[in-house]
Amino acid sequence: MISLETKVKELNKVGLSTYSKLKRLGIETVYDLIFYYPFRYEDFSKITPIKNLEIDSLATVVGQIELISSRRSFRKRKVLIEAMVTDDTGSIKVIWFNQPWIAKSLKPGDKVSLSGKVSGDLINVYLNSPEYEKVGKSPTHTARIVPIYPLTHGLSQKQLRFLIKSVISLANHVADYLPAPIVKKQSLLSLNRAVKNIHFPENKNDIDGARKRLAFDELFVIQLWSKILRKQLNERKSYRIVFFENETKEFVANLPFTLTDDQRKAAWEIIIDMKNGLPMNRLVEGDVGSGKTIVAAIAAYNIALNKKQSAFLSPTEILARQHFETFNSLLGSLLNIGLLTGSQRIINGENVSKSEFLEKCKKGEIDIIIGTHALIQKSVEFDQLALVVVDEQHRFGVSQREEIKQKSHKIAHFLSLTATPIPRSLALTVYGDLDLSIVRQMPLGRKKIITKVVPPEKRIAAYDFINRQIKAGRQVFVVCPLIDPSDKLGAKSVTEEFAKLDKQVFPDLAIGLLHGKMKPMEKEKAMSDFVRGQTKMLVSTSVIEVGVDVKNASVIMIEGAERFGLAQLHQFRGRVGRNNYQSYCFLFSDSNDLKTMERLNVMSECSDGFELAKRDLKYRGAGQIYGYEQSGLASLKIATLDDFVLAKSASSAAEDFIDNYKLEDFPKLGEKLESMSFSSHLE
Numbered sequence: 001m002i003s004l005e006t007k008v009k010e011l012n013k014v015g016l017s018t019y020s021k022l023k024r025l026g027i028e029t030v031y032d033l034i035f036y037y038p039f040r041y042e043d044f045s046k047i048t049p050i051k052n053l054e055i056d057s058l059a060t061v062v063g064q065i066e067l068i069s070s071r072r073s074f075r076k077r078k079v080l081i082e083a084m085v086t087d088d089t090g091s092i093k094v095i096w097f098n099q100p101w102i103a104k105s106l107k108p109g110d111k112v113s114l115s116g117k118v119s120g121d122l123i124n125v126y127l128n129s130p131e132y133e134k135v136g137k138s139p140t141h142t143a144r145i146v147p148i149y150p151l152t153h154g155l156s157q158k159q160l161r162f163l164i165k166s167v168i169s170l171a172n173h174v175a176d177y178l179p180a181p182i183v184k185k186q187s188l189l190s191l192n193r194a195v196k197n198i199h200f201p202e203n204k205n206d207i208d209g210a211r212k213r214l215a216f217d218e219l220f221v222i223q224l225w226s227k228i229l230r231k232q233l234n235e236r237k238s239y240r241i242v243f244f245e246n247e248t249k250e251f252v253a254n255l256p257f258t259l260t261d262d263q264r265k266a267a268w269e270i271i272i273d274m275k276n277g278l279p280m281n282r283l284v285e286g287d288v289g290s291g292k293t294i295v296a297a298i299a300a301y302n303i304a305l306n307k308k309q310s311a312f313l314s315p316t317e318i319l320a321r322q323h324f325e326t327f328n329s330l331l332g333s334l335l336n337i338g339l340l341t342g343s344q345r346i347i348n349g350e351n352v353s354k355s356e357f358l359e360k361c362k363k364g365e366i367d368i369i370i371g372t373h374a375l376i377q378k379s380v381e382f383d384q385l386a387l388v389v390v391d392e393q394h395r396f397g398v399s400q401r402e403e404i405k406q407k408s409h410k411i412a413h414f415l416s417l418t419a420t421p422i423p424r425s426l427a428l429t430v431y432g433d434l435d436l437s438i439v440r441q442m443p444l445g446r447k448k449i450i451t452k453v454v455p456p457e458k459r460i461a462a463y464d465f466i467n468r469q470i471k472a473g474r475q476v477f478v479v480c481p482l483i484d485p486s487d488k489l490g491a492k493s494v495t496e497e498f499a500k501l502d503k504q505v506f507p508d509l510a511i512g513l514l515h516g517k518m519k520p521m522e523k524e525k526a527m528s529d530f531v532r533g534q535t536k537m538l539v540s541t542s543v544i545e546v547g548v549d550v551k552n553a554s555v556i557m558i559e560g561a562e563r564f565g566l567a568q569l570h571q572f573r574g575r576v577g578r579n580n581y582q583s584y585c586f587l588f589s590d591s592n593d594l595k596t597m598e599r600l601n602v603m604s605e606c607s608d609g610f611e612l613a614k615r616d617l618k619y620r621g622a623g624q625i626y627g628y629e630q631s632g633l634a635s636l637k638i639a640t641l642d643d644f645v646l647a648k649s650a651s652s653a654a655e656d657f658i659d660n661y662k663l664e665d666f667p668k669l670g671e672k673l674e675s676m677s678f679s680s681h682l683e
């Protein structure tokens with residue numbers, strides 16, 4: 001007996017190879033299969049008489065097979081199946097490439113329905129590789145609105161559709177986790193009906209109704225989760241942080257630059273949050289280079305003035321070091337600032353032993369502790385940890401963020417910084433009650449980075465240009481993609497590129513190399529040589545993607561640019577243009593695929609990270625988008641960026657639920673909440 005829990009590998013027609021492909025799509029059980037949604041539909045529901053077929057249209061034909069034969073195509077490589085199909089109004093040729101089994105499954109005399117593209121010219125019209133099935137039982141692949149699924153290599157629409165169809169009746173056994181009053185109030189379809197209709201709709205109405213129900217569920221569950229957590233959080237106490245207004249003003253006045261209005265506003269929001277003693281849970285979101293660090297520094301300064309400690313968690317040693325230096329130069333004369341990474345322990349510019357560091361940290365003698373994952377270790381203890389800042393939050397898993405927060409005796413105020421461009425409306429949709437500060441303005445005087453996609457024949461010219469920039473005193477980043485999948489840290493590709501640039505292209509230049517396989521000290525040295533201008537060019541993997549700040553760099557060239565998403569390219573690009581020099585971003589690609597080129601060219605027109613993320617969404621799903629993995633957005637399978645109205649009703653429904661019901665009375669909903677993995681930010 002097949003049930004919802006049955007593993008798909010036990011289904012008829014699922015062999016090992018199909019199983020591994022399904023697994024790649026996250027499908028392990030019948031339940032997963034039923035909840036694997038199509039991303040679009042092909043409307044083949046209208047049957048066209050053969051004589052009315054129009055070239056270049058998509059159409060469905062129902063007729064009888066007169067002839068069918070297979071042969072090798074003229075280049076002998078492909079098997080070509082040709083058939084003649086007739087209905088009451090005429091006949092048409094049908095062609096399939098490389099699907100030899102069709103000749104075995106269809107015979108003259110069979111009544112078939114075919115859906116696909118009408119190709120050819122006035123003389124020779126044919127149906128080009130249509131979906132086909134015998135007429136009789138209810139159609140799955142033709143003569144209806146046909147679902148189109150996201151696939152993986154080696155799995156066909158037909159296979160997946162067949163599998164889903166074979167288990168779809170089990171949708172009746174799916175228990176509805178949404179409380180009945182909500183279903184009723186929002187006039188939603190039942191869950192069983194919705195999942196059936198999302199796969200095999202009879203008409204457009206079915207699709208709309210199913211989408212609405214399933215998208216509502218996603219938004220409702222996420223929002224309910226975040227509201228519940230928020231409520232729990234508010235029941236606990238954090239430190240009450242007094243705002244030291246004069247000191248803060250003086251600090252800001254002494255900065256080498258003027259804060260942007262957005263920075264001021266973000267800092268103010270944080271100060272207000274921390275003042276009332278409820279745990280702050282705020283995301284500071286700002287494009288690369290918008291100056292988020294200083295916002296966090298203002299918060300940390302106030303914490304220190306309150307005689308409490310802050311921890312600042314960075315994703316890489318390089319960044320931790322850089323932040324340490326920034327904090328030192330800003331606050332070093334006023335506070336005790338420490339750096340703790342796998343290889344370094346520094347307090348106020350002096351190297352100390354690990355035990356000394358830990359001791360001082362525990363006694364509260366270090367005000368601001370900056371570090372990498374090393375900060376999370378058990379041995380690191382604090383006296384009064386009142387603020388945790390996580391930089392580039394998408395680089396940390398939920399549990400890591402959680403562990404560092406646990407080091408506080410109360411509940412620490414929590415601030416995360418991100419350049420992941422999640423539009424405000426969407427962030428609110430997804431995170432519900434998370435507080436958000438957006439630093440959108442760029443500091444004054446920044447120039448737009450000139451971005452060009454460089455075709456192979458212009459490469460030499462680009463090198464010449466780079467040479468001139470270096471002669472003028474600037475520096476250059478080179479980013480290489482991971483070419484070889486076994487080469488996870490990019491050591492190989494980047495080393496090859498380095499050798500080429502160092503020996504052949506720029507033999508006179510001092511060039512540095514940076515990749516994930518190097519030891520921390522080596523990385524540190526490569527980075528500091530570059531920062532100090534001793535190397536003029538730094539060839540690196542994507543390790544430089546986050547945060548690194550080298551003001552003198554004016555060019556970044558990115559090899560194999562097509563391998564990166566737009567949002568990630570934007571992150572790379574943010575490594576330059578951090579000063580008033582005109583800066584440049586060159587995207588190299590050997591691809592001659594039009595779509596790819598079109599996508600890369602978006603980079604030259606658009607310099608807004610938010611806009612780029614939106615465009616990226618057009619080319620890739622939310623789960624694919626750089627930085628979204630940890631954001632919870634990846635768990636949206638069907639709700640989209642535009643579902644504002646639905647998000648609103650989901651939000652008020654969640655509110656309603658919290659006010660009027662107890663979660664314990666709805667165990668199915670409770671299970672659903674627990675099973676969600678988006679719990680990333682708020683917990």
Ligand code: ADP
Nearest residue numbers: 257258259260288289290291292293294443549
């Ligand atoms: P990100 O938001 O990407 O983390 P950073 O905090 O590293 O950006 O800031 C980028 C650079 O801009 C740093 O060198 C910083 O000193 C500088 N900066 C920050 N705020 C301003 C400002 N208001 N005016 C000018 N420069 C600023």
Ligand code: MG
Nearest residue numbers: 292293391547
């Ligand atoms: Mg940063």
